[in-house]
Every structure is written in structure tokens, then in C-alpha cells.
Amino acid sequence: MGSSLKSARFLVESRLRDAARGDANACYDLGMVYSSGADGVGVDLIEAHKWFNIAAVTGDSRAQECRAEIAEDMTAREIIEAQKAARAWLRGFEVRAA
Numbered sequence: 001m002g003s004s005l006k007s008a009r010f011l012v013e014s015r016l017r018d019a020a021r022g023d024a025n026a027c028y029d030l031g032m033v034y035s036s037g038a039d040g041v042g043v044d045l046i047e048a049h050k051w052f053n054i055a056a057v058t059g060d061s062r063a064q065e066c067r068a069e070i071a072e073d074m075t076a077r078e079i080i081e082a083q084k085a086a087r088a089w090l091r092g093f094e095v096r097a098a
Helices: 003-020 024-036 045-057 061-071 076-097
Strands: none
Touching (some): 024 045, 045 076
């Protein structure tokens, strides 16, 4: 495993930890990473849409714009899958925060 892959995994893991604490910027960053394939992470529009959706719930207008942009490149089924994933994550977050 190359060091760039290791640092990409570290970046994603650290942003996931921040997201789990309710950090909307971390959710936005994860959306950016998955939508662009940045930091050695493969492009995954479903995962990107999920994270932009979670950030958008907090009122992040950048995330709302990005979510709309990538939705144009997704099928209806992919969008539904991403929305389900976002809802499941948010339900888990409510449980974790309680």
C-alpha cells in the first residue's frame, strides 16, 4: 500500500470521525472527496450524494449546490440509494448523540 493511499484512508477516517461528532464541514469534505475521487479515493457518486445530503440537512448551501450538481449525473435509483444511506446515517447519529 502506497503512502498516498494510506494518507487518503487516514483523511477519510479522520473526516468520518468528525462527521460522527456532527461536523457539517467534515460531511461536506467527504462529499468532495467521493465526488472528485480526490486523495486517492475512487469516485463514488452515491457516497458523495449521501455526504452532501447530510451536510445540506445542517443548512450548508455549498453542499446543497454540490448535491444538485452530482445528481444530474446519477440515475433515479442511485439517488434513492444515496438518500436511504443518508437517512440511515442520520438515524444512527441521533442514536449516538442521545
